[in-house]
Amino acid sequence: QQQVKQSPQSLIVQKGGISIINCAYENTAFDYFPWYQQFPGKGPALLIAIRPDVSEKKEGRFTISFNKSAKQFSLHIMDSQPGDSATYFCAAQNTGNQFYFGTGTSLTVIP
Amino acid sequence: EAGVVQSPRYKIIEKKQPVAFWCNPISGHNTLYWYRQNLGQGPELLIRYENEEAVDDSQLPKDRFSAERLKGVDSTLKIQPAELGDSAVYLCASSLDPGTLGYFGPGTRLTVL
Numbered sequence: 001q002q003q004v005k006q007s008p009q010s011l012i013v014q015k016g017g018i019s020i021i022n023c024a025y026e027n028t029a030f031d032y033f034p035w036y037q038q039f040p041g042k043g044p045a046l047l048i049a050i051r052p053d054v055s056e057k058k059e060g061r062f063t064i065s066f067n068k069s070a071k072q073f074s075l076h077i078m079d080s081q082p083g084d085s086a087t088y089f090c091a092a093q094n095t096g097n098q099f100y101f102g103t104g105t106s107l108t109v110i111p
Numbered sequence: 112e113a114g115v116v117q118s119p120r121y122k123i124i125e126k127k128q129p130v131a132f133w134c135n136p137i138s139g140h141n142t143l144y145w146y147r148q149n150l151g152q153g154p155e156l157l158i159r160y161e162n163e164e165a166v167d168d169s170q171l172p173k174d175r176f177s178a179e180r181l182k183g184v185d186s187t188l189k190i191q192p193a194e195l196g197d198s199a200v201y202l203c204a205s206s207l208d209p210g211t212l213g214y215f216g217p218g219t220r221l222t223v224l
Binding site: 104 | 156202214218
């Protein structure tokens with residue numbers, strides 16, 4: 001059973017546009033929600049993360065929006081650039097320090 | 112500072128053969144993880160170490176997989192015998208504490224023929 005559901009599976013955005021990736025979860029024991037960026041042939045790299053006591057976190061062009069009541073969180077990439085083309089994974093960590101990953105979103109930013 | 116180092120980067124073996132992967136975490140990182148990533152999927156935890164102790168190996172197929180982290184530094188993951196379904200990328204990650212998961216190695220891509 002997939003603990004974290006991620007959509008869309010793939011996304012194509014024009015340069016300068018906004019990329020939005022969504023994730024949902026059911027387990028209320030999750031208390032930490034990171035996003036990872038993975039380029040081909042590389043391991044995932046931590047991009048940005050949020051805890052459920054805040055509804056939004058912004059770092060540069062990357063923003064996480066968190067809706068605790070809906071058990072949903074999303075990654076927004078503003079002013080998307082071709083260099084942002086990668087696979088993005090959301091994840092959730094429970095109180096036992098176990099991490100569960102979404103299935104990934106392949107983002108392509110067209111110049 | 113060097114990141115998480117893994118070797119080999121690629122490995123092709125025939126089914127029923129043994130295979131081993133090696134990981135050297137970032138210096139000072141007490142927590143070490145082994146993940147398996149199937150094509151088009153997110154990573155799935157195999158085992159997590161706190162120093163030398165395996166604190167979460169609930170998803171490790173213990174009939175054929177084994178791991179060790181002697182002296183609480185580098186780690187080895189072994190599969191014996193390998194099956195076709197073991198073809199995947201095996202990722203090692205490390206962190207200063209178990210509450211974060213920030214540093215992955217490049218992975219070992221295993222192909223079982």
